[in-house]
Amino acid sequence: MTRVEIRGLKKSFGPVQALRGINLEVESGALVALLGPTGAGKTTLLKCIAGVEEPDAGDILFDGQSVLGTPAWRRDVAMFFQTYALYPHMSVYDNIAYPLRERKWSRQEIDRSVKNVAEKLRIAHLLDRKDPSTLSGGEMQRVALARTLVRNPRIFLLDEPISNLDAKLREEMRTEFKRLHKELKQTIIYATPDFLEAFAIAEKVAVIKDGVILQYDTPINLLRRPKNRFVATFIGSPTINIMRGVVRRMAYGWEFSTSSLRIQLSDVGHYSKLLDGSEVELAVRPRDIVLEGPKNRNTFKAKVVAAERLGYETIVTLSLGDVELKAVTKGMRSYKYGDEVIINIPGDRVILFDVSSGEAMY
Amino acid sequence: MANLRNNRRGRRKIVKTTLIYLSTIIAVIFFIFPIYWLVATSLKTRAQAFSTPPLFVWEPTFRNFIDIFLKRQTEIEAITGQELELATGAEIFFYNSFVVTFSSIAIATVIGVLAAYSFSRYKPAGTSTLMFFILSTRMLPAIVVAIPIYFFYRSLGLYNTYIGLILLYTMFNLPFAVWMMKSFFDEVPRDIEQAALVDGSNPVKVFYKIALPQVLVGLGATIGFLIINVWNEFLFALLLTERATRTVPVMIAGTRGEVGINWGLIAAIETLYILPALVLIFLLQRFLLRGMTFGTVRGVK
Amino acid sequence: MTSQATTGSRLVRIFPILLILPAVALVTFLVIFPLIWALGLSFYSYNVIRGGAPIFIGVENYYRLLNSLDVWRRFVLTGQFVFYAVSIEFLIGFGLAHLFYNQFRGRRLAITLVTTPLLVAPVAVGIFHRYLFDATFGIYSYIAQLITGQPVKILSQYPMFAIVFMDVWQWSPFMMLFILAGLEAIPKHMLESSEIDRLSMLAKFRYVIWPTIRPLVALALLFRTMDAFRTFDTIFTLTEGGPGTATEVLSIQIYRIAFQFFRTGEAAALAFIFLVIIVLLTNIYLRLARRE
Structure with a gap:
């Protein structure tokens, strides 16, 4: 249960300004969606929170304490990467067990947790697969998700975790996330380009575009009282x-x-x-x-x-x-x-x- | 009518296929023949090697290969123009080549892989300048640095030592190792390493547990090219070695064209000498272009 | 927590530099330092055999070399060798690349066999070509005799042909690899649409093939020109620059001045002139390639 505050976060890659002053507060235990089109800066923001990208300016606080001095491997967050980022040279089991092994869990604990999460995501039958690159897209996604969910970090960062699944599985996973959040009661930041997904899952949604948060509000307010034309047109189908x-x-x-x-x-x-x-x-x-x-x-x-x-x-x-x-x-x-x-x-x-x-x- | 056209098309296809195979055979013969002839000569007796017109059919003999390593000291000395230590055959040169190649590659690989990883991942300040500088050493004619290095080595006592040659070869192969390995590290998705960081691995662990296993094939190819580079180097070996440290190419180059030398024996030595290249060409085929351009051109399917 | 945090970020900061340090140190010790030293030496008169302290003579080495007819002859000779070798290699490489652009059984093996010369040690190539070109029992001489009907002493009669032939044998496959890579980079749909549009062979080459392979051709020519310019091992072992000075290219001349006559200062100066030419050539090439 961790409260996340982001203050004036800026990040550029060469001439490209990915983030231009992001302010965001995520209450402890809340599930917040980052909603925005491709290239809006969602991934960069999540990576800054995870600590794998270093912001140029601004601050990130967990429970009121700045974590900028804490390197990624000590920040205790779990992140799902949009590209899955599975370790190609490890079996499915080893992929999921990796974060636990790095935390020196005991063998039995690791085994129990891995099997548990695999069961939940219905990939238990894949655990023995040696080469993750032979999995289907949906399977890879679930393995990556399992690796993210296998431990109990301060914050979960999920970067478009279900965007590549087929429609039916996506729907199931949406419900799954809501249930998971109820069970875990963890702070979750969830990035997605799909407003329906954001609305279905999150209590509050931050609409992000060109590295700026345009509006951070409840789904109903985003729909009824958008702050500007972009928010109004991005949300809702058919388009306003x-x-x-x-x-x-x-x-x-x-x-x-x-x-x-x-x-x-x-x-x-x-x-x-x-x-x-x-x-x-x-x-x-x-x-x-x-x-x-x-x-x-x-x-x-x-x-x-x-x-x-x-x-x-x-x-x-x-x-x-x-x-x-x-x-x-x-x-x-x-x-x-x-x-x-x-x-x-x-x-x-x-x-x-x-x-x-x-x-x-x- | 349609049948006729099909026939004509079929005939044209046959002609094209025949042409392709014919040209391929001619090309292969042209490029393989000298190597074939070298190996063939190594299986000939001295008299057979000297026959005019050249002998295409003969009974092969392995005598030459045995002679290389047996006590034919005086003949080897006569052929190569090298004075040998005590009673050794040509194996001493192979031993020297092996020591120098193996050691310098081990060092160059380790240093090169580390630097390449850093350049690829962290892009520290000045990376592009440094990389360009490193690449420009490829264009540097060896003879230009040969002069000062020769005098350095003389005055520093590195002349005619293994360590001197190893140091030199390490240096000359470092640029290649860095560029080549960087091109392989560049292909490892950053997300994989970032995922490992988030999963709790520090950068050192990320390097050897995550990044390195992804580039093992590339590392193998790089080492293959390094072997060729060092094994084939001639000028510095010629300038900086004497009896104790002479490598194979210097010995081979010493075979001056005196009348009556045993070409069969020389061919046998050369065959052994180019054997690693003949094996490696099959293993490195996929990376050939990449290797010859320092990793800047990714190569043929 | 705080101290842990700082060690963590310190690791992040130092780690990349630690990784590069050995490489930079070695390069400095064995390239930069010698080069500066050699540059200094080129302004001195110094002869190892004669001994004694080097005498500072300013640019006299350079002045003498650039006014020497013999040096200019070496330049012309080296230029001829580079020009003949590289252009023939380009033509053969171009033909081979088009041949191997076709898919056929045994293609992979044929490519491997054809590219074998690339990895063979130059010294072995040089020495063995001496055997192949030998006037009495060399098979190439024998073939030449079959064709012309009279004995041909290739190495003494046509030494330039011999060194160009040897270079072409070893390096044509290099050109082939580049051009083949270029051909394979042409999008399939472009070739197909050019078939549908019934472009003439010439038009197809000009508008579809050439634009894609041009950068690779430029790069291949760059690499080959530089390398041919520096060729030492093969020519040195085949002809030692002879007969006379008929194949004494620049790198062999520098070697001779430095290590046979031990006129070290002069050799260093010539080496630097050589270096400047190479740097200039590289730049001209790169600029041309970029403008295209």
């Missing part, structure tokens, strides 16, 4: 709809308008930064758009451009004058190209972004 227009102060409140539609915004008192007549971007999640609901102030006629039937739901692409929107509706609905539908855009579910900075305007 964004249209550009002008906001005006009306008698009843704010109104957003493009050349082809006007949306009345329900002013819940937080549009304090808005200037009358300024250009903004309005974002609305496809799932918030209501198809063929009761008429209200924000009801529009739209034409169907395309429909993807996904079983439990249908994604409909609509055209509304010069804007194109995606909406999601429940069930298998058959729409044809050119059908006219009535949609409601809920004025209390939209998010406004500053055009130039991309910051949300609350």
Whole structure:
């Protein structure tokens, strides 16, 4: 149970700035996800915490004490590497036992722990395999995971631990991680490029891009109150709809308008930064758009451009004058190209972004 | 019509295959013939070796190989122009070559592997400058350093000693060992070593428990090339050795073309001398290009 | 914990340097130091046999060497040898590489056999070619006689041919390896699409093959030129620079001045001129290769 604090962490590789001032606090025993696209700096951040990369500036504290002076091999963290990093010259058993042997555990203890974790990850039958490079991708991943989970470190760092598994196994592993975390009650930092995975597993998610943490929040806040356009578009599928227009102060409140539609915004008192007549971007999640609901102030006629039937739901692409929107509706609905539908855009579910900075305007 | 075209294509393919095999045979004969002729001559008697026109069919004799190591001292002395210690045959030269090769390679490998690992992993300040400098010693003509080293060795008492020659060969092969091994270490994924660090191994352990086992094949290839390099070296051996430390190439080069020398015996000595190369060419084939370019060109499939 | 931590990070800091130290020490002792010493010596008149203290004569060694007709002849001779040897090796290597670019049974073995000369000791090559070229019982002379119908004394009549032939025999496979590596680096789909587009052989070579193998060809030429320029062992053992001075290339000349006439200062000066040429050649080559 260790509390991790990261303060102003910077790291460059030559001209490339991988981390540009990361601040992050992970409560003791929490499971936090690092969510970001490839090249965002997730791996570098984890490696800095593990101690295998040395940051250029900033500090890393475990339980309030700086660990920068502690080399990796004494830091007592366990890390899963995205590349698996299995030791090619060792058997599967020896790979998993390696961290325990380096800690001078007794033979029996090692054997018990290795078999235990192998059982849990369903790779017990692979323990005798001599050459890990002959394993399948999914097997390698589980062996690497076993090597990470076999001991009881202060912190677990997991770098995309299930990204290469097939969909079914991935789903199982997600549940497995939640259970594991409940059992171990350990601090876990979990990097992933998949927001669904992050949301499914973590209590708090840090969205990272270009070496900066854009937002560190609960899943629901990331979804409903993203701090900027990147967070809004990176999270959610299908991607959030964004249209550009002008906001005006009306008698009843704010109104957003493009050349082809006007949306009345329900002013819940937080549009304090808005200037009358300024250009903004309005974002609305496809799932918030209501198809063929009761008429209200924000009801529009739209034409169907395309429909993807996904079983439990249908994604409909609509055209509304010069804007194109995606909406999601429940069930298998058959729409044809050119059908006219009535949609409601809920004025209390939209998010406004500053055009130039991309910051949300609350 | 289609049949005709197929026929024509088939015929063209046969012609192409024939051409390929024909050219290959000619090429192989051209490059292998001198070596074949060398080995063949070593199996000829003195008279057979001198026959004109050259003898293509004869009854092979191993006499020459026996003579190398038996007490044919005066003849060896006459052939090689070397005075020999007491009653020895040519084995003394092989012994010298072996001692010098083995010792210098052992040292060069250890020092070179350590430096290569450091350059590859830690890239300490000045790495690229140092690496370039080390590479540039490959371009350095031996004769340029030969002059000062000759006088150093004379004044330091290293002349005509094993240790002097070993030191020199260690130095001349160090650049190769460093570059070659660096190219192999560069191929070991960093993540593997970082995983070991996180798993609790300190850098020293990571080096010998994780990194080194990954490059064993490369290490073997590197040592193979080092053997060839040292075994084949001539100029410094010529300048810095005398009776006690003469190596095989100096002895062979001493065979001046006096009339009546026993070419069969010389060929036998040479055959023994190039034997390591003939064995190693098969083992090193995969790494040949890499070895000859200091690891900068990774080679042919 | 704190003291442990510091020893840990100290290890991280010192470890890489400790690993390099022996290598640097040895290189300094046996390359840098001698080179500086030799450079100094090249400004002195010094003869080991005559003995006595070296006399400082400034650049006179250099002046004398660069004005010596004999030295210039050596330069020309060495240049000829390098040019003939390297260009023939390139042509043969190029042909062999294209031959072995085809897949056929026994290809691997053929490549191994063809590349065997690369590892054979130069001294053995030199001495044995003396036997092969021998005017009375050498098989090459015999073949030459069969072709021309009269006895040929290759070593005394065509010494330049002999040393070039020997070098070509040993080093053509080296060129072949480079060019073959280049050919194998050509993406398969590019060759296939050039077939589909029915490019002429010439166009295929110019637009598909050449751009890929060019850097390797440049590197191969660089290596071969440098090495041919320095050739000592093989020529020394085959001809000793003779007959007369017909094959006395620069490295043999330096050897003679230094270790047969013991005009040490002069030899050091010539060695440095030699070194400068090599460094210049390397740079020109590298620049050309980079610009391409």
